[in-house]
Amino acid sequence: MNIIIKKCIKAGTLILLAAFSLIAILGINTYAADNSLKNVEQRKELIVVTSPDYPPYEFQVNQNGKEEVKGMDMDVANKIARDLHVKLVVKSMSFDSLLVAIETGKADMAIGGINPTQERRQSVDFSKIYYNGGQSFLINKADANKYQSRKNLSNTKIGAQTGTLQYDLAKKKIPGSSVKGMDKTTDLILALKTHKLNALGIETPSAEAYVKNDKSLAMIPSGYNLNVNEVGAAIAMKKGSTSLVKAANKSIDQIKKHNLTEKYLADSGKYMKVNTVNTSMVHYLPYFIKGVEYTALISVLASIFGVILGVTLALLRFSKSKLLRGISISYTEFVRGTPLMVQVMFVYFGIGLIVNIPALLSGIIAVSLNSGAYVAEIIRGGINSVAEGQSEAAASLGLSKSDMMRFVVLPQAFKNIWPALGNEFISLIKESSIVSIIGVTDLIYQANIVRADTYRGVMPIFVAMIIYFIITFALTRLLNYYEGKMKHAG
Structure with missing residues (x-):
């Protein structure tokens, strides 16, 4: 069995390498x-x-x-x-x-x-270049006397948006500094205001906008001497x-x-x-409602397709065919061994080179494929938990293997795994927030937009947290109700 697994993993690796090569070739050809x-x-x-x-x-x-x-x-x-x-x-x-x-x-x-x-x-x-606003640092107003120029920022904690010029400049031009990168400017502002950062590298127009709308912040010039063709x-x-x-x-x-x-x-x-x-959260209620709608849509569809895929993979795992078992094992191990964020980006950007898949559909596909791998292991455990005597009794009644699995084993397996399956559904709701990186307007995406619009760093996060809690709490109570019904029926 170990040899089969190794061969399947090797085959899967070769397939992935071939896919990446095809994507690279297609990318090169588009330049021609x-x-x-x-x-x-x-x-x-x-x-x-x-x-x-x-x-x-x-x-x-x-x-x-x-x-x-x-x-x-x-x-x-x-x-x-x-x-x-x-x-x-x-x-x-x-x-x-x-x-x-x-x-x-x-x-x-x-x-x-x-x-x-x-x-x-x-x-x-x-x-x-269509505009050059210059570079500045945002600091807390209370530190204005302490940090009056870039020279004062040596050996401090500097924040900058990941992948930006400001990040590179802070690393190269501020000696002894510890540079912290984050994807969202709103997260960096919050880190600055909570004193996890001493300063934030940012373009001057954006610095001015934050200072104008947040009285607790101040700005100082960067003093960088930069190449005009890169700034x-x-x-x-x-x-x-x-x-x-x-x-x-x-x-x-x-x-x-x-x-x-x-x-x-x-x-x-x-x-x-x-x-x-009006920066009240009530004013931005439509944003949060829209986010909940997209989060619910992704979670429900991903749960449905995840269960279908999970059942299929679990049944393949019990197949007599070495090839089918190998496919199931390889898929499950590969998906569980890679981050969901990478999978979302690969479906949207990688596969998107061949087939142009919209962001929302890409998010649903990626989350479904990810969930299917975990559900498969849960269902496999449930099938193994069914006593062998049940299968023997079904066989003595003349049931075929497919009917035995359909009418005897799977119903009992689902009863046994219902709590674990419920936990997977709840986790899915929270993990689906990763789709915001490709522009799907889920709850986290909308919360970040509200933070940027209102210059309020904490309250939109708090509102999103409460909404997630309400959704998961209600779902937990619903799942517990049906679990009790199953026990009563048993």
Whole structure:
């Protein structure tokens, strides 16, 4: 059996390597012909990805019950779309997924205060820099006398968004500092305010926005001496998108000529005021309701498909066929041995190179596939818990093996594993929050948007926590009720 398992794992590894090679080949081939502008014009849509948690560059506005991404970057994207006579389509996801989305063809452009560093230029093409707001540090106002310049930050804890220029600069230019990276600016702000960080590296316009809306914060200049070709915001496009880059640059030239970025910043300020007029959680209730709807949808569908897949894998495990048993074992071990976050990103970005799967569907597929592996082990344990005498009695009655499994073994197995299966469903609700990294507007995603819009770091998290508790508590009581019914029926 060990030899069979090793062979199956080896075969599975070879299949994965072949899949990655195919993806790489497809990625390389897409660079051969530049149809970037032509595709946008034929589609009549310019698809742009952004992370709407970075005011005043991009943020979400809740006005008259309607949610919309606003900010200076969105005005730039709208300008390019108008010049191309196409419709602007904005997709939201975490900042560290933006360039991946471009490389895998999920979008035409990525915009979000992205600095065109030399490292990034190796993976994507960039437009001209359309705005350079400079670099600053956010500090707690109570530390204003202690930290008056970058020199004072030596041997301190510095925060910066993961994968950003600010992160690299802090590591290189602040001696003795311990640099902490996080995906969300809102998380970094919270870490700063709770004194887990001494300072936060951030672009000056965003620093100004936070200082203006949060009286407990202050800002100091970075004092960096930087290469002008790497500093400032530019638009990222897929490698080889020469025609689309040229089209974007034409619009950027007009933006610079007429100094439109100042107008865009002024407009952003107006929309930011809309968010801060009422920062109560009741005002943002529609956000949380929408998040609950998506969380429930993903959890229910993933639970259903996870059970179907789990039962199938468990039955394959008891098959006489060595191949089928090997497939079941290999799948279960591989899925359980890799993080759900990686699986979500692979389904959305990796498989997306071959088949363009929407973010929501990708999240449901990934969570279902993950859950199926765990459910399979739970069901296998349940089948093994059924006494052999039950199978022998069913066989003496003339039942076929499939009927015996269907009418005798599985019903008893599900009764035995109901508590464990219930725990898996509850865990699934909480673990499904990982889909927010690809822009699925679940509860965690919406909570982060509210944090960015209201400049309140803790309260949206608290509200999300209470909602998760209510959902899981209600589900636990429901599962316990049915467990009691099963025991009574037994």
